[in-house]
Amino acid sequence: MTLTDLTDAPVRLSVSGLAKSYDTKRGAVPVIADLTFDVRVAEIACIVGPSGIGKTTLLKCLTGLQSITSGSARIDGTLIDGPPEEMALVFQEYTRSLMPWLTVEKNVRLPLRHLRLPAAEREERISSALEAVGLTGAESKYPWQLSGGMQQRVAIARAIAYRPEVLVMDEPFASVDAQTRFELEDLCLRIRAQFGMTIVIVTHDIDEAVYLSDRVIVLGERPARVTRIIDIDFGGPRDQLTTRARPEFAELRTEIFELIRKAG
Numbered sequence: 628m629t630l631t632d633l634t635d636a637p638v639r640l641s642v643s644g645l646a647k648s649y650d651t652k653r654g655a656v657p658v659i660a661d662l663t664f665d666v667r668v669a670e671i672a673c674i675v676g677p678s679g680i681g682k683t684t685l686l687k688c689l690t691g692l693q694s695i696t697s698g699s700a701r702i703d704g705t706l707i708d709g710p711p712e713e714m715a716l717v718f719q720e721y722t723r724s725l726m727p728w729l730t731v732e733k734n735v736r737l738p739l740r741h742l743r744l745p746a747a748e749r750e751e752r753i754s755s756a757l758e759a760v761g762l763t764g765a766e767s768k769y770p771w772q773l774s775g776g777m778q779q780r781v782a783i784a785r786a787i788a789y790r791p792e793v794l795v796m797d798e799p800f801a802s803v804d805a806q807t808r809f810e811l812e813d814l815c816l817r818i819r820a821q822f823g824m825t826i827v828i829v830t831h832d833i834d835e836a837v838y839l840s841d842r843v844i845v846l847g848e849r850p851a852r853v854t855r856i857i858d859i860d861f862g863g864p865r866d867q868l869t870t871r872a873r874p875e876f877a878e879l880r881t882e883i884f885e886l887i888r889k890a891g
């Protein structure tokens with residue numbers, strides 16, 4: 628499969644009629660009413676919507692950290708009813724997700740302890756993950772010796788060393804400066820190309836969603852429903868300057884902005 632024919636790729640993540648209520652002292656509070664969408668193998672899907680609509684709640688349901696009230700989420704056809712082995716999660720708060728007392732290399736090594744890998748493969752995964760994120764040579768540094776962007780690269784390296792089928796990211800670039808954000812977005816595109824991972828990202832940044840996505844899933848209404856699913860095809864490799872300068876880019880941005888504004 629090439630990255631130009633993703634529409635023919637099999638469905639990896641399938642969400643069907645997913646609803647979620649939180650049990651509170653005042654009773655069950657519905658947050659998500661009804662979400663249905665698919666994400667195919669090696670696609671990048673961004674989830675956008677107004678603040679408080681339930682984006683993080685959706686990611687928690689997909690990663691098995693929260694139970695689903697009704698409906699279902701499946702990965703390769705298997706029902707998600709706990710944290711799936713095939714998934715890895717990257718949070719916005721890299722400072723809280725990395726272990727400050729462990730070196731970069733040991734942070735990346737951590738989740739591999741649970742996989743019974745031959746030693747050579749384990750070492751290869753660690754070094755290729757660090758290489759993929761441009762951190763070769765920083766193995767013995769501690770997270771607190773690195774910039775925010777580099778720390779988020781470590782968190783991403785840790786996720787990709789695990790080689791998940793689906794990489795889930797919750798506002799992963801919200802805490803870094805604009806230049807680093809562009810670099811990390813391009814890193815995402817490279818990871819998808821190199822490892823064929825399916826990537827699901829929650830973002831508040833509409834431009835980021837348009838730049839990265841094969842499909843943008845717009846949430847609206849309260850409790851949340853899918854307002855629209857927008858397929859994005861720029862017909863070739865993406866580039867921060869030329870892709871963002873295209874007229875279709877501006878049209879898509881405006882369309883999504885309007886949808887979110889109406890939904891908010």
Ligand SMILES: Nc1ncnc2c1ncn2[C@@H]1O[C@H](COP(=O)(O)OP(=O)(O)OP(=O)(O)O)[C@@H](O)[C@H]1O
Pocket residue numbers: 649650651656658676677678679680681682683684685
């Ligand atoms: N554990 C919980 N118990 C009860 N209500 C919760 C819980 N977690 C989240 N909520 C509520 O669910 C709603 C959706 O929250 P969520 O964080 O999923 O939205 P979001 O779209 O990710 O928000 P933002 O864009 O601001 O990050 C909010 O009203 C929130 O207060």
